[in-house]
Amino acid sequence: MPIDDPTTATPSDIDVELARLDIENGKAESTLRGLRKRHRSLLEDGMTEYAAELEPRIEQARQTIAECETAARPLEAEFERRGGWTRAWLVLNTGGHVHRTPQCRTCFATTQFAWLTQLSGHDETEIVDLAGKAACTECYPSAPVEVRNRPSRIKTPEQLAREAEKAERAKAKAAKAITAPDGTPLRTTKYGQIDTEFTARRNYADALSYARHLARVNVAYHRDSIAEHHEDARLILAALAAKHGRTEDDLRAELAPKVESRWNREYSNWR
Structure with missing residues (x-):
């Protein structure tokens, strides 16, 4: 993202911003080359109207650059003002080395690099330690020598971004998940295994509402089923209380309106 004050920004x-700008610039230059080539071809073929249609896109590419x-x-x-800082680049091929500069004499004009911007400004000893056997000699x-014999722990910014996204997805999934208080799957008799808090809350309201319906129909005949629904509600309530560090009485009071709403919507008119 754009940096308002470079003097207070970290290396x-x-x-990171320079790398982003470099990628954006490279894409625009590639687009510009292609558009110019197409523009020339159209002019040579006498298709001036079609060539003119490309000119706004050519100008946009120039502006982006x-x-x-x-x-x-x-x-x-x-x-330059800070006298420079450490930087590192990883060659993007199997077994690629980590370099202090892409101008290393062991590299070529066609060598592709990943700029390890997360290591910019870090102590060179740390960079070498992370690079291990991938450190360019x-x-x-x-x-x-002992460091050069270790496996590399270097990751590209893209890999780190993917890992961060994966961690965020896992965090979001965990926030929605529900388990029994001991961490095992939350299993109920009537609703099977419950994996999400949303489902747990919905099934809690349903279990108590349906038990109430069965009691109204014939409490003696449905005694066992009523007990099972109440037990499922108890298990769900315990799981919710454990997840949020709250008392069961507190959650029971919070969920009471949902239970009543479920009853009125689904079962109050059943006979």
Whole structure:
């Protein structure tokens, strides 16, 4: 995201934004090259009207490139003002090395890199320790032999982003989940295994409402089923109380209106 004041930003924050701008700039340049080529071809074929239709898109690509260059300028200036900071790049091929600079003599013009912006400004010893055997011996000649024998723990920003997204999804799923107080699956007699809090709350209201209906119909005949529905409600209430660190009485009072609503909506008119 854009940085308002580069002088207070961390090296990592600055390089993350520079990397984003570099990618956006590269896409715009690729688009511009393609559009210009198509534009020339149309003009050579005498299709001036079609060529003219491309000109707004060409101008937009030029503007994007200019905007990226303008946005990057103060960030690069801040890098220079601070006398630079450590940076690291990972070669994107199997067994690719981590380099201090993409200008390392062991790399080529066609070499593809992932800029490890999360390591920008970090101590070089830390970078080498994380890189392990992936540390380039040209870029980090002083890396201890024992470190170079360790597996690499380096991850690209894209991998870290995917892991963060996965963790967020897991967190969201956990927030919706429900288990028995001991952490085992919440299993009930009438509603089977309940996995989400939403379902637990709905089934709690249904269990008590339906038990009430059965009692009104014939309490003696439905005694066992009534007991099972009440037991399911008790198990659900205990699970909800454990999840939220609340008392069962507190939750029972909170859920009472939902139970009554369920009764009125589903069962009050049954005979």
